[in-house]
Amino acid sequence: MSPAEDGKHGLACPRCRSGTIEVLTNSPEENTDPDKYPAAFRLKPEDLAKFPLVPTIPPLRRS
Amino acid sequence: MRAFKNLREFLQLLDAEKQLLRISDEVNLEPDLAAAGRAITQLSETSPALHFDRIKGYDKAQVVLNVHGSWTNLALMLGVEKNASLREQFFEFVRRYEQFPGTIEHHDGAPWQDVVVDKDVNLFELMPVFRFNRGDGGFFIDKACIVSRDPDDWNNEDLETVGIYRLQVKGKNRLGIQPVPVHDIAIHLDHAEQLGQDLSIAIAVGNEPIIPVAASMSVSYGQSKYKMAAVLQGKPYPVVRTGKGLNVPWGSEYVLEGRILARQREPEGPFGEFPGQYSGGHRYPVIEIDRVSHCKDPIYEALYLGVPWTEMDYLCAVNTCAPLYVQLKKEFPEVVAVNAIFTLGFIVIVSTQRRYGGFAKAVGLRVMTTPHGLGYAKIVIVVDETVDPFDMKQVMWAVSTKVNPAGDVTILPNLCIDLLDPASEPAGISHRMIIDATTPVWPDRRGNFGQALDSPQQTDEWRKKLGAMLKELRT
Numbered sequence: 001m002s003p004a005e006d007g008k009h010g011l012a013c014p015r016c017r018s019g020t021i022e023v024l025t026n027s028p029e030e031n032t033d034p035d036k037y038p039a040a041f042r043l044k045p046e047d048l049a050k051f052p053l054v055p056t057i058p059p060l061r062r063s
Numbered sequence: 064m065r066a067f068k069n070l071r072e073f074l075q076l077l078d079a080e081k082q083l084l085r086i087s088d089e090v091n092l093e094p095d096l097a098a099a100g101r102a103i104t105q106l107s108e109t110s111p112a113l114h115f116d117r118i119k120g121y122d123k124a125q126v127v128l129n130v131h132g133s134w135t136n137l138a139l140m141l142g143v144e145k146n147a148s149l150r151e152q153f154f155e156f157v158r159r160y161e162q163f164p165g166t167i168e169h170h171d172g173a174p175w176q177d178v179v180v181d182k183d184v185n186l187f188e189l190m191p192v193f194r195f196n197r198g199d200g201g202f203f204i205d206k207a208c209i210v211s212r213d214p215d216d217w218n219n220e221d222l223e224t225v226g227i228y229r230l231q232v233k234g235k236n237r238l239g240i241q242p243v244p245v246h247d248i249a250i251h252l253d254h255a256e257q258l259g260q261d262l263s264i265a266i267a268v269g270n271e272p273i274i275p276v277a278a279s280m281s282v283s284y285g286q287s288k289y290k291m292a293a294v295l296q297g298k299p300y301p302v303v304r305t306g307k308g309l310n311v312p313w314g315s316e317y318v319l320e321g322r323i324l325a326r327q328r329e330p331e332g333p334f335g336e337f338p339g340q341y342s343g344g345h346r347y348p349v350i351e352i353d354r355v356s357h358c359k360d361p362i363y364e365a366l367y368l369g370v371p372w373t374e375m376d377y378l379c380a381v382n383t384c385a386p387l388y389v390q391l392k393k394e395f396p397e398v399v400a401v402n403a404i405f406t407l408g409f410i411v412i413v414s415t416q417r418r419y420g421g422f423a424k425a426v427g428l429r430v431m432t433t434p435h436g437l438g439y440a441k442i443v444i445v446v447d448e449t450v451d452p453f454d455m456k457q458v459m460w461a462v463s464t465k466v467n468p469a470g471d472v473t474i475l476p477n478l479c480i481d482l483l484d485p486a487s488e489p490a491g492i493s494h495r496m497i498i499d500a501t502t503p504v505w506p507d508r509r510g511n512f513g514q515a516l517d518s519p520q521q522t523d524e525w526r527k528k529l530g531a532m533l534k535e536l537r538t
Contacts, residue, residue, distance in 0.1 A: 015200070024187055024234065024235065025187035025202075027092065027093050027193070027194070028091040028092065028093050028119070029091075029093035029094050029194070029197075038197070038198060040198065041198045041200075041333060041341075043344070047344070048330050048344070051330055051343075051344045051345050051346045052345050052346065052482075052490065053328050053345070053346045054241075054243060054244070054328075054345050054346065054347060054482065055242060055243070055244050055249050055252065055253065055348075057256055057326050057328070058253050058256050058257045059257070060257060060258075060259050061257045061258060
């Protein structure tokens with residue numbers, strides 16, 4: 001079932017408004033409306049790239 | 064001393080001791096489970112575990128919370144007197160810890176092998192996962208024991224580690240994992256990534272109570288958590304080997320086998336974490352799950368995490384104090400006791416005799432270079448050997464009367480700290496502080512401590528006499 005078909009989900013990720021979404025499971029406490037998602041937890045695509053990378057990726061060993 | 068073969072056996076004991084609440088009403092996964100897990104530790108320091116078996120949308124799911132969430136449950140786990148004080152539990156824990164290493168007992172099979180799913184794994188269907196706090200970026204598995212080995216020395220059982228790291232369920236068979244650099248699994252992952260290889264891991268959920276305690280201890284690298292669990296329970300620790308050669312607890316309810324994907328990072332979080340703040344987002348490693356095994360009618364175990372005190376604060380209390388104490392005492396036999404029960408030991412209180420003036424500050428510095436101290440111990444308070452570090456009334460007396468900030472507060476700039484410390488700047492870097500609340504001794508002549516007060520003569524006799532009378536009065 002696509003997100004649009006089940007009638008319960010929006011067409012965008014409530015956190016970052018990405019249009020690439022997939023329903024994995026349903027919860028009784030859903031918040032699928034980007035406008036109602038708490039402001040402190042909203043993301044912009046450029047924020048994702050700024051997330052700290054942990055742990056750092058080491059150089060490959062030379063064989 | 065007592066060993067439990069699995070979670071079910073421990074739940075039976077909790078039930079018999081009136082330390083298990085069975086919730087028979089139908090509940091929603093969200094927000095009921097998290098709310099109940101939050102509420103139970105707000106009620107008391109002797110709270111019971113919670114068992115749910117009517118969860119809307121699931122036929123047979125069972126969830127337990129707060130298994131480690133009180134001093135009483137921890138005492139029952141250790142097999143000591145049910146009302147044993149924190150101080151008594153600490154010294155008993157240390158006594159067992161000092162027996163390290165115990166032995167690992169290998170078995171050919173285990174009940175968790177009864178049901179195996181190795182095709183079309185869907186974690187959302189297999190486990191009743193849920194969100195703990197409303198800003199969590201997804202569903203998290205937060206009380207799983209994760210087993211890993213060093214790819215450079217794969218058959219070395221002593222380099223196998225068992226740790227509890229939060230796992231975000233990001234897809235049907237895809238998890239995010241938080242292996243912060245102070246965790247041993249980060250060493251294993253680093254070696255695998257240098258080789259360009261995935262790191263095979265096993266994830267054990269729903270365990271007898273001692274392995275989560277060992278898993279969340281900061282022991283030295285190369286000290287097997289299973290051998291630690293063995294001495295803590297006074298019996299060899301039973302494990303079963305997976306196809307990849309990882310030891311998994313015999314008594315687990317669920318075992319997830321998979322791989323941390325080499326050299327990949329994906330956005331993860333936020334997650335409501337132990338400092339009482341959300342973690343923010345990071346790009347963390349990713350796990351693909353290939354196989355899920357579980358007991359028939361498995362019990363899913365989780366813990367509520369949020370503003371202290373929560374189950375985590377009980378789970379990571381005595382097991383945080385004991386390694387610090389043993390490691391400190393090795394070099395400084397004058398150390399009497401260590402209290403690191405607050406927020407995973409971000410603050411540590413040490414009571415010690417003083418060899419000479421300035422000694423307490425040296426003890427404080429050593430706390431910060433122990434394996435656990437590297438990531439925690441942001442503030443170390445050192446008190447006299449006559450002050451019980453587990454009694455906050457005594458500690459606050461020492462801090463309020465023995466400290467002159469002119470010479471007793473030492474600030475060390477820009478040391479490492481767990482990056483989840485919300486006050487660190489940048490995340491993972493923080494100043495640290497030693498508060499010397501001991502009485503100065505030669506050649507430190509500061510202050511006016513020449514006329515120390517003691518108790519009136521015969522106070523000890525009167526305490527015994529009155530104590531006995533009080534007991535009689537109240538029975």
